[in-house]
Amino acid sequence: MEVVIVPDAAAGGEVIAEAVVSLVRRRPDALFGVATGSTPLPVYKALAAKVRGGVVDVSRVRVCQLDEYVGLPAGHPESYRSVVLREVVEPLGLSAEAFMGPDGAAEDVQAACEAYDAALAAAGGVDLQLLGIGTDGHIGFNEPCSSLASRTRIKTLTEQTRVDNARFFGGDIDQVPHHVITQGIGTILEARHVVLLATGEGKAEAVAQSVEGPVAAVVPASALQLHPHATVVVDEAAASKLKLAPYFRATYAAKPPWQGL
């Protein structure tokens, strides 16, 4: 696992956008797994600026969703489908056909989950999966004690996650669904490169436990320790509880630029 400590969220966005650019240059039709929440927004902003500036051609890139609320009406502005279309697909100038996600409004949720795992595999697998992290260490919507081998499935949100996400629903926790579909931890670990971005002091404890604690289902992001190519990008605040921060800084400073993330 590589830990990259950057000065702030914008720098994190830039570093990861560079990694996406380098991926797309190698593989123009890359499947880019995107996350929601506020943390990844600087990545999408930096990437969209590069696309507008002609730095990279993303016209063949495909985008896939990490997770979704269950039961929000189609087109709800806070469904993750709407968010990804608004924050990623449109700014990058991609068509809706380039985008895939689980169907949170399906009658048969279990069948929708299985269909999504099958669709990801049929698409050749995810090349780079971007992740945020919940204050309780969740990735996607894999709450604590999710199986480290889990596949895409329905989950129940913890009270803490519903409180954290209420800000997207006008601060009204009653509007936050209880149920979600999320790529499983096993599904996420199948991506060829997993990049987790965490910013702000509120994520420092979850980051420290995920990076330096034991691999444990109670801290879902600790599963990234099992991945052969996992990168954790943190700003100074989110890095503040990492005991090995000096080592991570020295390693990154000594890294040859051609190596990328």
Ligand SMILES: N[C@@H]1[C@@H](O)[C@H](O)[C@@H](COP(=O)(O)O)O[C@@H]1O
């Ligand atoms: N399902 C999403 C996660 O993918 C995201 O990482 C988390 C943190 O969000 P934020 O980045 O806004 O703190 O929120 C939600 O729970």
